[in-house]
Amino acid sequence: MTPHAARPIPPAAGTCPRRRRGLLAAALLAGAGLSAAWAADPAPAPLPVLSPGAKPVRVGFICPLSGGSGDFGNSARLGAELALKEINEVGGFLGRPIELVVRDDKATPDLGRAAAEELVRKEPVAFTLGYCNTGVAMKSLDVFQEQQHVLVVPVATGTAITAKYPAKDSYIFRTSPRDQIQAAFLVEEVVVRRGLKKIALFADTTGYGEGGLNDLKRFLAEKGVEAVQISRFDLGVSSLANELREAQAAGAEAVIAYSVGPELAVLNASRAAAKYTGLVLGPWPMSFRTVWDKSGGAAEGAMTVQSIVPDLNNERRMSFIARLKRHAGDTPIASLMAAAQTYDALHLTMRAYFQARGESGPALKKALENLQRAYTGVVTTHAKPFSDEDHDAFSGNMIWLAQWKKGQLAYVYPDDARKAAVIQRKQK
Structure with a gap:
């Protein structure tokens, strides 16, 4: 080719x-x-x-x-x-x-x-x-x-x-x-920056999901936090509404989900059916166009780790x-x-x-x-x-938090746009 x-x-x-x-x-x-x-x-x-x-x-x-x-x-x-x-x-x-x-x-x-x-x-x-x-x-x-x-x-x-x-x-x-720094970034965001302690973890059953889940659990443990719920699912899942209802019942203030585009679209599409009101965050696949399109726009407000954000x-x-x-x-x-x-x-x-x-x-x-x-x-x-x-x-200082807003990705924190324009030296 x-x-x-x-x-x-x-x-x-x-x-x-x-x-x-x-x-x-x-x-x-x-x-x-x-x-x-x-x-x-x-x-x-x-x-x-x-x-x-x-x-x-x-x-x-x-x-x-x-x-x-x-x-x-x-x-x-x-x-x-x-x-x-x-x-x-x-x-x-x-x-x-x-x-x-x-x-x-x-x-x-x-x-x-x-x-x-x-x-x-x-x-x-x-x-x-x-x-x-x-x-x-x-x-x-x-x-x-x-x-x-x-x-x-x-x-x-x-x-x-x-x-x-x-x-x-x-x-x-x-x-x-790598997922290690993405997972650390997400835990820092919800636990330290936002002060949330009740976190639900969602992950698919692939090696990618398993590795991300293990990273998240380790970083949460370092902050003295244990997930209130852990949900696993196979690729091709058609609904995650029941799992989100369980997360809501467990008092989860945020869901951090590790999977790829189609399944993250399912997660976001299931939010309304489950009436889940907490935050939804994920690693970089949350930014795939698939997530917005296949969720019918239900990904509005979902947050994701990014190395580049349109600016x-x-x-x-x-x-x-x-x-x-x-x-x-x-x-x-x-x-x-x-x-x-x-x-x-x-x-x-x-x-x-x-x-x-x-x-x-x-x-x-x-x-x-x-x-x-x-x-x-x-x-x-x-x-x-x-x-x-x-x-x-x-390194961790070279990534940013973005959010779906009306079908486009944007910085969650306006100050990050300024920082991203400056050379971010790799840290050891």
């Missing part, structure tokens, strides 16, 4: 197309220390171009593009395609085009592993971006690790993904906020959203967060690839752990995203 045909992309606000391309080329080349002149001159001429017939740099991409998780898998694909297009516009990798080698894992662990085997052992590709579902990722990690092949996870958030191997030995990196006052983000929508055409963008994190992941990893002078494996791993120049992304500015002790790009 090849990327969609190129579509024209508008420049960033206040930046002409040629200058924007020049700045991107300078960042890529300077990241490898290959062109001091480019780094010093913001508008060099001529711009780098792709060499006709040059062998492409192939990048693996594995996500669910069909089935129940296709909404955020296709959003991630759109982000990767947009980044690839921009990099190729400024000459790719020293004249070699970047090419995505795409595989659909259908949110199925065995298919995810088969895709990993194919890309790493048979294709092969220089590195891989992949996985939206924690269970699918966990099934596949040892393929990348055994072959010393860099996997950058831009979407899946299960805490275990980057904990399976010690960072000093691991080839697994992540540019999404008309942030030119960099709004320019990215405009370019992404132009590239997507009629394809719906179900998850801005999945698209933006994947866009940043490809740009960031290509800078490391330049720094590694086109070498994969151990050299690319080392470059990611010792990135020489900051990457100014659309989600955040990554200065030192990774080290040989930490392969997660996010």
